[in-house]
Amino acid sequence: MKNNVTMRDIANQLGVSIVTVSKALGDKDGVSEELKSRIKRLATEMNYRYNTPARSMKEGLSYNIGVIIPERFTEISQSFYLRIYQHISRILDTYGYYGILNILNHDDEEQLYLPRIYNEKKVDGIIVLGQVSKKYIELIETMQLPKIFTDFYDEHADIDSVITDNFYGSYEITNYLIQNGHTNIAYIGNIHSTSSIQDRFLGYYKSLLEHNIPMKQELIINDRDERGRDIDIELPSPLPSAFVCNCDRVAYKLSDKLKAKGYNIPQDCSIVGFDNDFYATLSSPQLTTVEVNMVQMATISVNSIMEKINHPGKRFGRVLVQGQIIYRDSVLTLHPNKDDIL
Amino acid sequence: MKNNVTMRDIANQLGVSIVTVSKALGDKDGVSEELKSRIKRLATEMNYRYNTPARSMKEGLSYNIGVIIPERFTEISQSFYLRIYQHISRILDTYGYYGILNILNHDDEEQLYLPRIYNEKKVDGIIVLGQVSKKYIELIETMQLPKIFTDFYDEHADIDSVITDNFYGSYEITNYLIQNGHTNIAYIGNIHSTSSIQDRFLGYYKSLLEHNIPMKQELIINDRDERGRDIDIELPSPLPSAFVCNCDRVAYKLSDKLKAKGYNIPQDCSIVGFDNDFYATLSSPQLTTVEVNMVQMATISVNSIMEKINHPGKRFGRVLVQGQIIYRDSVLTLHPNKDDIL
DNA sequence: CTGAAAGCGCTTACAG
């Protein structure tokens, strides 16, 4: 099973030095073209495989990036982060890097254990994918290597993060509802749960403010407990004419619930989501929603971490990735507002 | 940013040798308890992190396992393999190993390129997750390191694989339909596409044979082209009383299609799926289906690859992981068959 | 153009 062909073996076969083999295989200068091609040919013949770990040690780089995802975001119904990880992994590949997935389980997060990938120097940098506790953020800050937060941020921590422009996306889609004549609009989401949900709420609120629509406490509806687990959504009565949901998954659940009670969507009630994931096209009618640009988020996260590896001092701050409204069939036009339609 | 505390630094501070530090931190014999604890204390004080790559090189092990997933199984609607990867990654952790995800893209598969993780000696073994082409299987066989196929196999290739007992699962769920009075049963799936779909078909067929129900060609319905991409499902006319679908996703699609045409499920037509994934509970009525034991598959795959790393000659052959029927609401009892009900 | 020497951070015999 062992394939232990090394540069030494090639060198011995050809009666040259290891240095020369190293130069030839690395396409460096200082070897005649003729020798170089002889070496390369023999290398393939002998099924030589380059030993990256050896180079790694010399350079002090592992060519791995750790991707940390908190366990609670990896449950059966959620594949958003797993998906982004997949993109990250693909993009890292273009840099000659690899992604190592590290699921952070509840206990380790609570006990403030450092991830093994860090303690064992397995990675050159880490991308934290999904909000972790304040305490854990502080712990991460003590880690001496480049790091990026993706899809969340912490206003107190001075860490670079790549996030969707939740605020603006939510603001825009709420504007869209108002343009379509809605004024009685609820927001669904635990506004103390994650920065994303909170910012989406604030975008909704800004839109109300700008249109002089008073915000009603009873229309801010909770959807999950402090640990992020779903709770039953309590429908307000009377029903508002539209719901801004903090994500498509919850919009899907809401839609199901309303339909079960005999309401038609969007005739009796409009719904908009956020993410444009899987759930958006699964629900019927399909959801009008804000699309999160996953590829862009993954790309920027990877580019930034690579940049930080090469230039240690480099800072990026909070990078916002713009979303885009996808218009589908879950919003009813009540009476078009002439001002906005033009 | 650099944290380059090495054993040498600790040794120098304490005026001892590197060997002694290595023994102390590795909890080896040959250091007095007193010195050992002094060394450990200083190590934490200095934020020393163990350099696994260095040990790796010495031992010739990377402590990484490559998980190869063909690109076509990672599309937006499919998260099955990503999910298994997640379990694999979690279980590898218990061995002190890490999982490196390697998406195999169409071109590389076609061009028969070896994965970079292999060429660069980044991994000690690989798990191939999801069926690859015959040619690529042959290429994988030439790779000189432990390997496991998960969720598919090749009858010609002599490689260890971990698969769901597709044949038996499908046989059982078809039996269940027949016990409920169904005799006109269709199978949906491209039976030349993957070994899973083929074996599930054969289980269905065995059940028909055993009950002396003739198989009708027109009731074997294609659902995807040779590249695995969905095609429109053509409903047979007249409609059979039940459909055995090769997976829940397709069952979900079928259910939607039937409902759109005004049929009620299961009143007009029964449907069973396979996998018990996300789609099974998403469709309404929820699907009666065969649950694939993902955790078990991941566990066996990991245990086997670890075993093979430690004992190179070790072979496992084809390991079948039993499924389990999950009874829900998508099957109508036509007239119970007294013999089977008892 | 070619190669001897030193080193990356550890561990494993082996000697004292």
Add this chain to the structure above:
DNA sequence: CTGAAAGCGCTTACAG
């Protein structure tokens, strides 16, 4: 109990 020596498979100056 403690440590000098050799080595894992490479690369990077530097010398010839």
